[in-house]
Amino acid sequence: MSVDKPSIIAIVFIAFWALALATGVTSADGWITNSQGVAVDGDYIGVYTAGKFTLQGEPLAAYDWVRHERAQHELDGNPNGAFFPWPYPPSFLFVAASLALLPYFLSMLTWTLATFAAFTAAIARISATRRDLLLMLATPAAWLNLYIGQNGSLTAALIGFGLILLPARPVAAGICIGLLSVKPHLGLLIPVALLAGGYYRAFASAALTVVALALVTTVAFGIEPWLALPDQLQRVAMLAKTTTSTTKIQSAFGMARSLGLSADHALWLQGALVAVLAAAIAWLWSRRDVGFDLKAAALAAAITLASPYQFVYDLVILTIAQAFLLRHCARAGTDAVETYGLIVANVLVLLFVTTPVPLGVVASAVVMGLILRRVRLDRRAGQSHNACPASALPFAGA
Structure with a gap:
């Protein structure tokens, strides 16, 4: 099997990310735990x-900032360390409790590897060729997420599987979308797309999944965690609104704040962007002359732009958008604008910590621009590519 130049470059980058991760593992400061075996902050x-807390029968304590912060500092042995609140619905406590059955090192290792594997499986299912799979695995967002142990790979996998299953298996797709309710702010535009595209079975399946999760969670943990959730979300939102360090907030809101706009003006800007994105997604998903892969790519990219509460680990979803764009271009190939545009977008993601402005949101805008450009080019040429040919199915002929 021959390996082309892009594949070789992708393999080199994957090896680089793996080596960088291994370096963190073996350093004195450690990755999951340090050389003394204490959890790294x-x-x-x-x-x-x-x-x-959930295993101890106290799920409500996850929403108690004082107790939760104290427990974290006891774990990492650093009373002055950072605090990571729990801004998730109680349904996510099932996952957290399952992971907490393991010692800390094995727990985080299991979590990061399992979610990265799920993300890889989604990319493999979307990618038309092995080259595209390698290119997407070389993008930096998933590796950054892997290092810090966040949930970006999980949410990206749910979105990826939800979209790729949607045309043929709408009920299964709806279940994946419904499970995304563990981070509900990422799902703002998904109902718009499903309804505009006529995917009513998927919409119903997603809604039933959300209801079932809520009912099971209430039976398991009681109603109190649900009642505590709104106040928790309000406190987290207030932190994001009042913080002076906005470089990590990879959204239009974060960009506006970093450029000196007030929090209120930044929120108005974010709201206006959401309205524009919703209109664009509704129009795209209602069109019969726009290929499904481009619709999926646009929705994934729009998800990364819509929420004001967006961090670099959420940009793993942007790789899903890129994968669908490459899938659409499997027959005709990408042109120079798309090739260099995707390179620029991923470099911006990688450089997010080096500048005083959040470059991740610029990366999302670049990818969205490339997708809309391809929509315009295809409509001008009278092509929609609603279905991939057999040669463009995952790994066929690669």
């Missing part, structure tokens, strides 16, 4: 301690 601590 990081995002996953919030998940693990919430799971421990």
Whole structure:
């Protein structure tokens, strides 16, 4: 089997990310735990301690900032360390509790590898060729997510499977979309797409999945965690609104704040963007002359732009958008604008920590621009590519 130049470059980058991760594992500061075996101060601590509370029969404690912060500092041995609140619905406590059954090191290792595997499986299902799969696995967002132990790979996998299953298996797709309710702010535009596209079975399946999750969670944990959730979300939103460090908030809101706009003006800007995105997604998904893969790509890219509460680990979803764009272009190939545009977008994601402005949102805008450009080019040429040929199915002929 021959390997082309893009595949070789992708393999080199994958090896680089793996080596960088291994370097973190073997360093004195450590990756999951340090050389003394103590948990390293990081995002996953919030998940693990919430799971421990749940196993102890106190799921409500995950929403108690004082107790949750104390538990995290006891775990990492750093009373002055960062605090990672629990801004998730109680349904996510099932996952946290399952992970907390393991010692901390094995728990985070299991979580990161399992979610990365799920993301890889989604990309493999979407990608038309092995080359495209390798290129998508070389993008930096998933590796950044892997290092910090966040949930971006999981949400990207749910969105990826939800979209790729949608045309042929709408009920299964709806279940994946419904499970995304563990991070509901990522699903703002999905109902718009499903209704505009006429995917009513998927919409119903997603809604029933959300209701079933809520009922099971209430039976398991009681109503109190649900009652505590609104106040928790309000407090987290207030943190994002009042923080002076906005470089990590990869949204139009974060960009506006970093450029000096007030929080209220930044929220108005974000709201206007959501309205534009909703109109664009409704129009795209209602069109018969726009290929499904482009619709899916546009929705995934729009998801990364819609929420004001967006961090770099959420940009794993942007890789799903890129994968669908490449899938659409499997027959005709990408042109120079798309090739260099995708490179620029991923470089911007990688450089997010080096500048005082959130470059991730620029990356999302670049990818969305490339998708809309392809829609315009295809409509001008009278092509929709609603169905991929046999040669463009995953790994066929690659």
